[in-house]
Amino acid sequence: MSIFQQQADEFLSHPFLLLLISLFLAWMFKKFVYKHHSARKLPPSPPKLPVIGNLHQLSELTHRSIQSLGRKHGPIMLLHFGNKPVIVVQSADAANEIIKKHDLIFSDKPFSKTTRLLLYNLKDVIISPYGEYWRKLKSICVLQLLSSKRVQSIKFIREEETELLLKTVESSCCSSVNLSELFDSHSNNVICRAAFGRRYSEGETGKRFLMLLREIFQLMVAMDIGEFVPWLSWISRVNGFDNRVLKVAKEVDDFLELVVQEHLSDAGDENRDNFVDILLAASIDRDGIKAIILDMLAGGTDTTSVTLEWAMTELLRHPGVLTNLQTEIRGVLKGRKNITDDDLEKMQYLKAVIKETLRLHPPVPLLGRVAREDVRVMGYEIKAKTLVLTNVWGIGRDPTSWDEPDNFNPDRFLNNSSVDFKGLDFKFIPFGYGRRGCPGIALAIASIELLLANLVHMFEWELPEGMKCIDLDVMEQPGVTIHRKHPLLAVPTPYLL
Ligand code: HEM
Numbered sequence: 001m002s003i004f005q006q007q008a009d010e011f012l013s014h015p016f017l018l019l020l021i022s023l024f025l026a027w028m029f030k031k032f033v034y035k036h037h038s039a040r041k042l043p044p045s046p047p048k049l050p051v052i053g054n055l056h057q058l059s060e061l062t063h064r065s066i067q068s069l070g071r072k073h074g075p076i077m078l079l080h081f082g083n084k085p086v087i088v089v090q091s092a093d094a095a096n097e098i099i100k101k102h103d104l105i106f107s108d109k110p111f112s113k114t115t116r117l118l119l120y121n122l123k124d125v126i127i128s129p130y131g132e133y134w135r136k137l138k139s140i141c142v143l144q145l146l147s148s149k150r151v152q153s154i155k156f157i158r159e160e161e162t163e164l165l166l167k168t169v170e171s172s173c174c175s176s177v178n179l180s181e182l183f184d185s186h187s188n189n190v191i192c193r194a195a196f197g198r199r200y201s202e203g204e205t206g207k208r209f210l211m212l213l214r215e216i217f218q219l220m221v222a223m224d225i226g227e228f229v230p231w232l233s234w235i236s237r238v239n240g241f242d243n244r245v246l247k248v249a250k251e252v253d254d255f256l257e258l259v260v261q262e263h264l265s266d267a268g269d270e271n272r273d274n275f276v277d278i279l280l281a282a283s284i285d286r287d288g289i290k291a292i293i294l295d296m297l298a299g300g301t302d303t304t305s306v307t308l309e310w311a312m313t314e315l316l317r318h319p320g321v322l323t324n325l326q327t328e329i330r331g332v333l334k335g336r337k338n339i340t341d342d343d344l345e346k347m348q349y350l351k352a353v354i355k356e357t358l359r360l361h362p363p364v365p366l367l368g369r370v371a372r373e374d375v376r377v378m379g380y381e382i383k384a385k386t387l388v389l390t391n392v393w394g395i396g397r398d399p400t401s402w403d404e405p406d407n408f409n410p411d412r413f414l415n416n417s418s419v420d421f422k423g424l425d426f427k428f429i430p431f432g433y434g435r436r437g438c439p440g441i442a443l444a445i446a447s448i449e450l451l452l453a454n455l456v457h458m459f460e461w462e463l464p465e466g467m468k469c470i471d472l473d474v475m476e477q478p479g480v481t482i483h484r485k486h487p488l489l490a491v492p493t494p495y496l497l
Helices: 003-012 015-038 062-073 092-102 113-118 132-145 148-153 155-171 179-196 204-221 234-238 241-265 275-281 286-317 319-333 341-346 348-360 392-396 441-458
Strands: 076-081 084-089 366-370 375-377 380-382 387-391 459-462 489-494
Touching: 062 076, 062 084, 062 366, 062 387, 062 392, 084 092, 092 375, 092 387, 113 204, 113 241, 132 275, 132 286, 148 155, 148 441, 155 179, 155 441, 155 489, 179 275, 179 286, 179 441, 204 241, 204 286, 234 241, 241 275, 241 286, 275 286, 286 319, 286 348, 286 441, 286 459, 319 341, 319 348, 319 441, 341 441, 348 392, 348 441, 366 392, 387 392, 441 459
Parallel strands: 084 387
Antiparallel strands: 076 084, 366 387, 375 380, 459 489
16 A cells, blocks of 8 residues: 555545535535425415514404505415415315315314313314214214205204394384394304203303303414414413413313213103214214214304394395395295294395305305325425414405405306306305314304294395495404494384284
8 A cells, every 4th residue: 555545545544534424424415405395386475574474464354454565475374373384275276276176185174282282182073183083973963963955854953043133123113133142142052952952041051161262262262372473472371371271171171061960861762863862873982972962062152143134234234135035035935924934935035135245255265184294285395283364354355266356246146057166166265165164054054044044034124224235334343253333223113913
């Protein structure tokens, strides 16, 4: 070996040089990986801030902020909620690709620590991860709790509750009535009676339970900063948020346990046609039963009352539409009071009014799904576990799908009655889509049609004194479901009593 070779070997085996070479290789490797990673085609994204990402660009009415951002960045974009990437979809085309091509991949729901605590560790159907357990619960919902047969068998509940509401309205003729409040308690009573076989709104315990349900909604949308910026999760411990969640979860559980015990001890009772008894007969554990009941109450009450609230708001803002609707209903009934299913079938304008309400005011404006694996949507790559938000509200007001999208005009559905909300028309998905779509459509529509038809048939409606229809605001209250910000007040005058 030459001296030159010997020196070269010594030089190359020097520890410092070896360290330098390793560092250089590590740097090259990282650069390669980064380059490869950044070559992934990601959707357009508004500039973000450190730590909070795009949170500062979102108002409490997230669907509206997202719509404005989408005008600039396109129908599919990437946002960051803290350090969490979130893909937002807000066009019929993008929804079409998700629904038609990738429904299975997007069949998981997002959940937080709060949801886990409130929903019995995800033993419910709305949030439970896609899989065997969820499939079992969903089929119980579709085939037993919410089947057309069941919707028909609890028709008497809808009729009695509608009658009761009409009596309350009649008793306050001709002063102003708080329709928001009436719709809330009506929807609660219908679902409670279907679920428990009786009302719970009168007693103290029942009233407290209704308040707890409201608190559950608030907690679910409350900003738990630790979900987005994990190192700030201590804030929820210090400001009492975590304790509040535990307290509500415990109180709700106490109430539901009491209800289940009552049903178990009334085992000989003939009337077993309610959700609790049906679930007790199925092989589901106790927490699962309570979680599903909570789903039915949470998923079925607010959504229905919000639809009624916005339908009446739009009718009062558009007296011409209200008159058309009254003409149709009164034309079908010809002086009769009672509205039958056959009558409702003939009321095409009523159906168009309800569809137009759901287009402009979908009760659940944002649908959350989580990608179960890496997937490509409209040429963009979405990593597994990414949260995907579908802006149902934005899609319903997208000018590429709808003429004059911000106008309330039921005729658009009358002229095109094939456009439906069953999840197949991607520009109109108020009940969601695919596997995770809403199983409560038939019950919701049956309740809404019957009550709305009766209200506009039996009374003439005006706004409180001095108010013109253009004065009636459409301000929204933030939440999982979007209520009016201010209660809806209106003055009824009897037409047929
Ligand atoms: C106007 C009334 C209603 C509206 C607008 C509505 C809307 C929705 C929406 C948007 C979803 C999520 C779908 C998705 O992610 O694709 C959903 C799911 C669900 N809804 Fe409804 N809903 C209504 C009434 C009801 C009623 C009356 C019930 C039952 C009493 C109900 C029970 C459920 C359940 C159990 C789910 C979860 C389905 C699953 O994850 O597989 N909904 N609903």
